[in-house]
Every structure is written in structure tokens, then in C-alpha cells.
Amino acid sequence: MLPSENIKDFLDQGPEYLPSVSVDCVIFGFHEQQLKVLLLEFKKTKAHALPGGFVFKNESTAEAAKRILWERTGVKDIYLEQFYTFGEPNRGNWDVHKATMASHGFDLTKEHWLLQRFITVGYYALVDFSKVKPTPDIFSDVGDWYDVHDTPPLILDHNHIVAKALETLQLTIDHKLVGFNLLSETFTMNELQSLYETVLDKKLLRANFQRKMLNLGILERVKKKFTGKAHKPPFVYRFNAEALDKQNS
Amino acid sequence: MLPSENIKDFLDQGPEYLPSVSVDCVIFGFHEQQLKVLLLEFKKTKAHALPGGFVFKNESTAEAAKRILWERTGVKDIYLEQFYTFGEPNRGNWDVHKATMASHGFDLTKEHWLLQRFITVGYYALVDFSKVKPTPDIFSDVGDWYDVHDTPPLILDHNHIVAKALETLQLTIDHKLVGFNLLSETFTMNELQSLYETVLDKKLLRANFQRKMLNLGILERVKKKFTGKAHKPPFVYRFNAEALDKQNS
């Protein structure tokens, strides 16, 4: 199927969506000491945007977010949390959408459903960077990771949405054990610490951090890691889900 | 104007609202050692509900919430905070609306805008109980305060919404200084403490509570209170807004 046919299909799908409501996902990943966000780049217009989409009439906003997440990352069972709903009537310039569509040969009228006002429900997702293959959608040709502190200008109020998501994550990570979702299934204490340092943007004392984490009783020691380095290899930990559930409930 | 004409006006207003989006307000007040919520009781059907409404096409959800708040309480400049958006496709039984309208002589078809699916954005408000005169809307004949732990069954998912609002308030009050909004402009340390004890649902040590509050540097001592009792009257405090702004920023 040609790209423009996909887009026609999408535009025809308008009536199946719940009007006025969209969902945007701030997908966080952790890589090389940086907290990353997954962004899409539109074809031709080269504008950047958060992965987002619309909500089917019999679908919850959370399900819509999960669907979008799956389409963009190929990962299911993602840690997902709603953080804010952006309900301003003027969330920015919708010309981008018009231009994007025009660049594909669709000239939308002012009344077209895609150019109406949308409230967007923001979800942030924490994913294992190594498991994710950023997948562009039909409007974008690339999905790529950006340092959350060094994002390009985004369409609409998406920069604001990213900022709010980061703020929420920083407030959350300290008293709710969500950080593990950003690491692979097993990890060293060092990796965990540098994740926390990156998210909170401050140095932590190794010794105390380790004690605190171990005392939570949610880390399971797996095995030694073979590093090939001339020193003692670190333990590798796995995060114990049952214990976490108790704490978060 | 007769009630049913008001209702007709309301029903005709459908096209002016943003489709699929509503706003519900959990209005908290503090009275007689109880945390209260303002609830409406529908005429005839006697069902209870949160004050809520719809969003005009050029209005933000926050503005809509403020408007509803003003209509129900007669108070402006209310402390208002968005806490969650309820985006399930099945948020409960919409028969109540149909029945309510039927009781006013309007037989709504299944396709009527009022009976469609709505996402609702939840806001909680903190108001000075003594300043508020609960005002019913056109569907309800009474607005009344209920102990948040002793509410009647509410329509749709409104009980759930109240629970979530309370949860948010409890998490917030400890590290964000929002409690003052629930008291009158001046208050004694005792009143402030019993507010905290009620919201957090636990006893606090008077001496330490007082120290903590005073050390925040946001309380301004006003004057002695004449109680008519045979003992030392307490100081009366006023909450100093500028100092708070610094802390919350």
C-alpha cells in the first residue's frame, strides 16, 4: 500500500474516533547516562512531535496510549502512567497538520476533523531502551531518541508536555519504585544509581544509595557479571515484582 | 423562566460544547472536624452527583471548572487543581441522565448528545466552607455538604472520582501548602492542626506541628482572639501568600 493510501485510510477513520480527545505519549528511555525521549519527525515538513493519536469510540484513553506505544515501540506490557490533561483551547499552531497533509496531497478544509480543537491526555511511559525499535507512523519517516534536556522544537505544546512529564517523573521516582522499568531486566547497582542520578539531576553517594535500595527488599541478586575487566565484577540484580506490588498498593 | 425552559435551553446548547469532554469538580470544605464534599441531589430521581458540566468550544477545561465552581458556590478565585482524567468508555450507567430528563418531560433518543460517551477531567477545589452557599443547578434542587467518608452512592463513577481526589489531596497537603485554602482568612493554630489531622487521618503532636508550621515562614500573626473562655486566647494567624509562592515555585 502506498503511503498516501495509508493516509487516506487514516483520514477516513475520523468518525470512528471520539471527538475532541487525543492522547500523547512521552516515552522515556535510559541510555548512556541520558534520559531519552522518543520523538517522531514528520515527513517533508521535518517537524518534530510526540507520538500520539486518537481514541476509538469504545476504547479507554489508557488503552489508546498502550496501542500507540505498541505501534511506536513494538513493546507491550509497558509501564504507563497518566500525568496531566492539556485542555487549553489554544495549544499551538495546527498549520503543521494542514501542511503535513498538504505535502501528501490532501488539502484539508478548516472544518476537517483533524483540524478541530483537541484536548490531549498525557501519558508517560518507561521502557527498556534496549528492547525498543523506534517505529515511525504514517506521517513520520523517523522515530528517534533525544536527550530530554536537548530536544528540538516540537509542534503544538509538545515541549510543554515533555517538561511536565519530566517534572512528574522526578517527583515520582523518589517515593514510588518505577525506575526499574527504564532498565533491562537485570542490572547492576551502578546502572541503577546512574539512572537515579540522571533523572534527579544530582549526585548520590554510592554507599548510601546501595543500602537504601537493598533495604527496600525488592531487589533479587541474580549472579555475578563477567566484565572482562581487571577487578571484582558487580552483582547483577533483578527487580522483584511481587514485593513492589505490596509497596505500591 | 420555568425550570423546563431552562432545561430546554441547556439541551439546545449542546452544539456549543466541545464534544466528548466534561469536567467534574470535587469541592472540599472543612467544617466541624470533618472534610466535606459538595454534592448535588437531582430533582425527582434523587440521585446524587458531583457538580460538573461541559466545556465551551473556546474555553479551557480549567476555565470550565472555574465557571462551574462559581455557579455552584458563588466564590471566585478558588484554589483549583486538576488531579486525574477519567477516560474509560464505560464510566457507569447513563440511564440516570435519561431518567432525569424524562422526569422533566424530555425524552432523549440514544443519539442525543447528552447520552454520548464523555471523558471527564477531574478538578478538586479547596474552599472556605463559611464563604460558600451551595447552589443547585437546573437539574438539582439541593446542593449539600457531605463528610467525604460518608457520601451517598453517586451516579456514574463519581464515588471513584471522589476517592481519587481525596487520595491526591492527602499526598499533596504534606509537601505543598494548600491546606490554608480550606480555612477562613484567619485561623488559629488549633484549627490548622485539626484540618491536617482530618485530612491525613492521623493524630499529630501539637508542639511539633506548631513548630513546623511556624518554621515554614508563611504564617503571619494577626491578633489575639477573644474567646470568652477562662484561659489564654490563642493567636490568630494569617497565611502569607508571597512567602508561599516562593516555596511552591
Add this chain to the structure above:
DNA sequence: AGCATACGTGTAAATTTTGCACAAAAAAAA
């Protein structure tokens, strides 16, 4: 076998929180 490395734990100092006690204050009563 010994060394370099950085991991894991022990411990003391500093700070904050908790619990309780008591004096000061002010209105009413004598």
C-alpha cells in the same frame, strides 16, 4: 601469587524527627 580495581559493608558525625515537660499568658473568678 600479588596487584589493581571498584564493590559491598561498617561506622561515626550531623541533622531531623519525635515525645514530653514546663513556663508564660490571659481571662474569669474570688
Add this chain to the structure above:
DNA sequence: TTTTTTTTGTGCAAAATTTACACGTATGCT
């Protein structure tokens, strides 16, 4: 005016937590 009564406001020590640093130890390489 003096005493009585009650509750406020502050002081202080014990307990708990956080912070900072030091040291012993396991491991792979030389």
C-alpha cells in the same frame, strides 16, 4: 487586686534518619 484555670508557645533530650567517609574484600589480569 490576687488567685485560679486552661491552653498556648517554647525548650530539651532521646530516638531515628541521613550524610559522609573509610576500610576490607572479591576478582581477573599480570
